Amino acid sequence: MDIGFLGMGTMGRPMARNLARAGYDVTVWNRTPGKAASVVDYGASEASDLSDVLHRAVVFSALADDRAFADSVLTPPSLQAAKPGSVQVNLGTVSPAMSTEAEAKLGERGIFYVAAPVFGRAEVAEAGELTVLAAGTEGAIDQVAPLLDVIGRRTWRVGEDPRQANVVKILGNYLIANAIQAIAEATTVAEKVGGSPELLMEIMNDSLFPGGVYAGYGKMIARRRYEPAGFRLPLGLKDVRLALSQAHDVDIGLPFGSVLEDLFLDALAHGQADQDWSAITEATRRRAGLVGE
Template sequence: MEIGIIGLGAMGREIARNLADAGHTVLAWNRSGGQLDGVRIVATPAQALQADMALTMLADDAAIRSVLQGTNLLSLARPGLVHVVSSTISVALAKELVDSHRTAGIGYVAAPVLGRPDVAAKGELNVLAAGAPQALETVRPVLEVISKRIWDMGGEPPAANAAKIACNMMITMAIEAMAEAVVLTEGNGLTRERFFDLILNTLFGSRSYQVYSANITQQHYKPGFKASLGLKDLRLAQAAAEQLGRNLPMLSAVSDQMAEAVKARGGDRDWSVMADYTIRPAGGP
């Protein structure tokens, strides 16, 4: 199959590479150019939309609006195209994309993913897919190449985006929960190594706790997912809650804490750096 890719950031590159390695013809457009073995770089995003299907992995709402909507790009797509958007975007924009794809007469599947670049490199992403059943079946063989599992989020694409935002919100809550637990236990003479050994083997053994407890233990915050992007996603969650007329107090607290960690020059570090901000005494080194 010929597949167009729009966006070759850390995640997009790994997705494109895996699709090429699986024998697909991959045409990719990237705002900042670049090269990738096995992938043909095209000059415009419109060229990527001439493939059998296309997948967009851009950073945020602003990038999606600029590339897809600001240039009326969808009107240039090949008739019959199914377009998969795997970016983490707001629910509001997700609803706009449903309308704009319908107007352009092309298929649309929302398929945000769970997993960091190292997981994408292994082709083991969890894909949260939602859209019309026929469109989903068309792109399923491609999504299977990049995923460990495809999770069916139903027929309404914004549901997948809401699920992704909720998942990221819950990860940040887990990071903050571990940090606050370390404040209590370490302050009373228990090392974080021993405490995390306890919780990982009793109450909380999920991947998020495993990955981020290791970061906290080692005080190692080399970016896998930048704190600035984590803050962006928390703000998407806040916007979604506001649209529902709901106040989510844990979300508000964690968003404020992530904002402080970013403000303290942590924006380019892994989002688990929020734990370091919580654990260190105010004014500490």
């Protein structure tokens, strides 16, 4: 199968690499050239022109946000370059409204759209163990299902309306952000009273909260190791705002969401944009009078 792949960021590279490693004919493109070397090493080709990727039978995109996706896929030249009958698979976390727009614009060209955001950090993507949330027409998902099986351990079909996959993804990230803040608060109290944040999280992970979120982020937060960023802090703010927007659209308040937004803004104001989103912990530490190392 002839595959195009847009976006060679932290998540895009390992997913494209796994597809190439599985023997698929993969052509990759990135807005900033030079990030695809590790994918090309496994047999992929790097295109200098976006149109060389968009005319493939299946085109994956792993782009940062609504604007990056729209600028790459939904402009008139890009829509003209895309192949009628092909499938566009959006692996990124975009707004539900963007999925609705993409489905409509691509559909006018006879192109199928599948929203397929994923849960998992870069190391999970590298292992091909992502959780994939797929929404779109059944036939389109069936067509790309073998490819999704390469990048993920399980694909959840969440409906024929693509926006449903985005809603699940946004709410999942909202839950993770709340867990990060809960860990931040608990470890800050432990530190303030002279205890060990690392021991606290070791006990919690062994007893009350086993699993990837508390184990992974708990260790990062307890050790205050926010680099290299697996998921940059501005992207976390974007997803919290997407959750707030989705809730407000249906007249539901998210009190914790507003608090999270404030903490993300505090972290950004203190120059933490290039750190992992778990670095919002430092906002809580600052408010507790803890500074330094």
